[in-house]
Amino acid sequence: MKPVAKHKLKITMVMTRLEIEELESSLRLVHAVATGATGALCVTHHYGRLRAPLHTTRWDSIRARADLSAHILHQLGLEKDVSQGLVMGSVDRTVGSRALALRSDGAVNSAVVWERFGAEPVPVMSPPAEKPPDPEYVSAHESESLRSPKFMPSPPGTAMEGWWTYPYYSCEAKRWLLSYTVPVSSIRGLKGVVSLDIDISSLEINQCESEIAEENHNQIYSFHGTHKCPNETTYCEYKPNRAVSTRHSGWARGSYTCKCRPGFYSLQHPEGFNGSLVEVAYQEYEENNVEDWSEPYECARCQPGCDTCRGPEPISLLVISVSCAVMTVLLTIYTRHHRRVKVFRVASPVFLSITLLGCAIMYMEMAAIFPVLDRYSCIATKWTRHMGVSLTYRVKSAHKLKLTDKQLLQWMAPILLIMLVYLGTWTLSAPPDAEVITDNKGLKFKQCSYNWWDHSLAIGEILFLLWGVRVCYRVRHAESLYNEAKLISFAIYNIFTVLRVVRGTGDTWDSRARARGVTASSSLNGIGLVPDDPPDLFQENEQLKEEVQKLAAQIEFMKIVQMEMNNRHLRPKPGGYFSANTAIPQSPMHSKTVNISQENTDWVGPV
Structure with missing residues (x-):
């Protein structure tokens, strides 16, 4: 069932469909008067009448005075002095009075009209008319007793000699008025009517539900419960226009705010939806049959377990966490796909993949507490957090600068084994539970319980990271390929x-x-503060290898020279390389030495 159908169903429990249509028509008239769109109304009619009854007990003194005046007029006739005294003796809310003498056919025989424009009432010339365009006038053809549907039903158990009209807007006076009409008994074949006009522009239209009638004496009860807020997700809060310094400011349609009920929220309108906009949308729905007219004015439901909320912030955190985990997995796939790239090969693709996998597991800690935080969610939270830390920040020692993947996995196995044993023992002996916590602002949320298992593991992880810092400090001078x-x-x-x-x-x-x-x-720009770029390490290593090879050749040559020189078991050849007259031996890599060795390939000395 649509919200509008449920809303109307709630109203029809206390009023009929016809009454609902009359109230909606009355609200449109109120809106037209409030917005100044009364051109057609005031051209064709002199007033606009509402079909909304209201309590009239507050004007009982005025009604009693009018009843008394009707008795006086019955005894004395229609005299101007009596009518003037009637107006002058009334309260300031009485803005007009009139006495009509009607013939037997219902036509007006004579009329005396008084209106109050200031402190004193003044007579007004009323042009003769058989049917005056007044809401309180009823001809004899319409009703012999002058009682017609133009008047509100009299309250049960109330003795009144006259009738109250429905509230109406006077185009001439530009006010919202209420008239009380009292019939005068026949005098010399004439029927009389006495009426009083009361200014009710100070009343207010409250379309929200009202349970305490005593506090709403200045409101029209007929409009209570006629708001258009979707009752499933919002509730109506009356917003009076008393601060607006305009005439009949309380007569406005949509003077309320649709606020979210507990357990619902709205990001675009956290303070509520303007009732005037909701009324316009509902009117468009009735005139053009617009589908889902109330959808923009509905609030979203909070997450399960939240009594109140201001938005989907936890969902946003979950989206961020899951997005980071997905991006980490994609980086892992990218690293494995390009594992032959030099920068990845030097850093070990297995090493990088394990680090990224640990990060992804830690990111999934947020997903473990959704949608409901219970014991199993808390267990999953602890496992994802601490296993991710073990995979990401694992370290054991720094014996070698170059670790193979096999050595890395061997050193990581004891760390993971210790963590698995600890978490398994924790889960079996004292699994964490979810507990409800309320902050100083009244925000209630669930959190996994903490005990000495958490504190001990946190201290161990801190020591674990400090050991990693020590290892990093020890290898701070180690050369790296990419610095x-x-x-x-x-x-x-x-x-x-x-x-x-x-x-x-x-x-x-x-x-x-x-x-x-x-x-x-x-x-x-950083010039002068940053040292010069170091040379390429790969090129330096190649040069170093060449120098080491040269040095090894020279050492081998000197060993041979020292062994053959001054050796009594060897007879040097005259003019040979090792003879006494030979100059200082030169390096085998020297050009002359190479030439000599090429010329003297045979040994002619004694063996």
Whole structure:
């Protein structure tokens, strides 16, 4: 069932369909008067009548005075002095009075009209008319007793000699009025009518439900419960227009706000929906049969377990967490797909994949508490958090700078085994439960309980990370192929440079750079503060290998020379390389030595 159908069903429990249509028509008239769209109304009619009864007990004194005046007129006839005294003796809310003498055929024989424009009532010339265009006039053809549907039903158990009209808007007076009409008994074949006009422009239209009638003495009860708020997700809150310094400001359609019920929220309209807009949407629905007219004015339901909420913030956190986990998995796939790239191969694709897998498991901690936080969700939260930490920040020692994948997996196995044993023991012995917590602002939420198992594991993880910091400190001077330490330093420098620019201090430069003779532009650009780029490590290693090979050849040559020189068991050849007259031996890599060795290929000495 649509919200509008349920809304109408609730109203029809106390009123008929015809009464609902009459109230809606009355609300349209109120809206037309409030917006100044009374051109057609005031051209064809002199007044616009509402089909909305109201309580009249507040004007019992005026009604009693009118009844008394009717008796006086019956005894004395239609005299002007009596009518004037009637108006002058009334309260200020009485803005007009009239006495009509009707013939037997219902036509007006004579009329005396008084109106109050200021403090004193003044007579008004009423043009003769057989049927005056007044809401209180009833001809004899319409009703012999002058009682007609133009008047409100009299309250049961109330003795009144006259009748109250429905509220109506007077185009001439530009006010909302209520008239009390009293018939005068026949005098010399004439029937008389005495009526009083009361200004009710100070009343208010409250379309919200009202349970305490005593506090709403200034409101028209007929309009209670005629709001258009979707009752399933919102409720009506009356918003009076008393602060508006205009005439009959309380006579306005949609003077309410549709606010979300407990357990519902609205991001676009956290303070509620304007009742005037809701009324316009409902009128368009009735005239054009627009589907789902109430959908923009409905509130969304909070998450299960939330009595009140202001938005889907937890859902946003879940979306962010799951998105990060998905991106981490995609990075893992990308790393494995490009594992032959040099930068990935040097850093070990297995090492990177395990780190990213640990990050993804930690991100899934947020997903473990949705949609309902219970014991099993808390257990999943603990496992995802601590297993992710073990995979991401695992470290054991720094014996080697170059670790193989097999060694990495072997060293990681004891860490994971210890964590599995600890978490398994924790889950079996004292599993965590969800507990309800209320903050100082009244916000209620669930949180997994904490005990000494959590504290012990947290301390162990801190010590674990401190050990990793120690390992990082020990290998701080180790050379790396891509010099990550330098790139990290550049990143930190760029972050602080951006912060200086954001803070408005980017045009200043360090006094230490000035002392070193570095210009401001050079300092800001990093020139002079950052050391020169180190040479390529791969090229240096190749050069080092060549130097080591040369040194090994020279050492081998010197060993041979020392063994053959001054050896009494060997007879040197005259003019040979090892003879006494031979110059200082040269390196085998020397050009002359190479030539000599090529010329003297045979040994002619004694064996």
